[in-house]
Amino acid sequence: DGGITQSPKYLFRKEGQNVTLSCEQNLNHDAMYWYRQDPxxxxxxxxxxxxxxxxxxxxxxxxxxxxxxxxxxxPLTVTxxxxxxxxxxxxxxxxxxxxxxxxxxGPGTRLTVT
Amino acid sequence: RKEVEQDPGPxxxxxxxxxxxxxxxxxxxxxSFFWYRQDCRKEPKLLMSVYSSGNExxxxxxxxxxxxxxxxxxxxxxxxxxxxxxxxxxxxxGSARQLTFGSxxxxxxxx
Numbered sequence: 209d210g211g212i213t214q215s216p217k218y219l220f221r222k223e224g225q226n227v228t229l230s231c232e233q234n235l236n237h238d239a240m241y242w243y244r245q246d247p248x249x250x251x252x253x254x255x256x257x258x259x260x261x262x263x264x265x266x267x268x269x270x271x272x273x274x275x276x277x278x279x280x281x282x283p284l285t286v287t288x289x290x291x292x293x294x295x296x297x298x299x300x301x302x303x304x305x306x307x308x309x310x311x312x313x314g315p316g317t318r319l320t321v322t
Numbered sequence: 323r324k325e326v327e328q329d330p331g332p333x334x335x336x337x338x339x340x341x342x343x344x345x346x347x348x349x350x351x352x353x354s355f356f357w358y359r360q361d362c363r364k365e366p367k368l369l370m371s372v373y374s375s376g377n378e379x380x381x382x383x384x385x386x387x388x389x390x391x392x393x394x395x396x397x398x399x400x401x402x403x404x405x406x407x408x409x410x411x412x413x414x415x416g417s418a419r420q421l422t423f424g425s426x427x428x429x430x431x432x433x
Contacts, residue, residue, distance in 0.1 A: 264418075
């Protein structure tokens, strides 16, 4: 079955530690995205990648880093520089060119930093 | 002003009711529009795209009014399983494939 997987589902870290969230897709999509969602708020774009070995900052990239070495994978690192890292992190993918523009989401990772 | 604005609700309606959600967007050059559904503590899932002529999928009808920069979602004959948060989503014009998500409207269908 095609889809997007994210692991782990729940992640707990101490303040000051970097943590990497995994995102893998087998939909053969060129474009991938990372969002964070805070309670009662909409999704905010952190980083996106339209093609392998290329990525751009979204609206709230500070304190985060990504890599896109393979089409299937787009890991997100939450660094110690991110001031409020506790959130629900969602990875998505879509076609890279043309229509449709819909994005499809993985199940998310809930990160708690104390 | 937010790029995409929705009434947060909550909307509490009895089973079988008809309920409508509205959404406004600020960028008149926006191109593509969607409704996503998000269950509690789950990922958003595409409910339907919104076309200029309006479109229907079973009990769900989506409308777009470009002149007023307004999108709506109508749910007829509400089911308990329709309880969720409904996200209005707009593709940003000229911005590759980025989408802007509204904060969502919460719906609870009561037995």
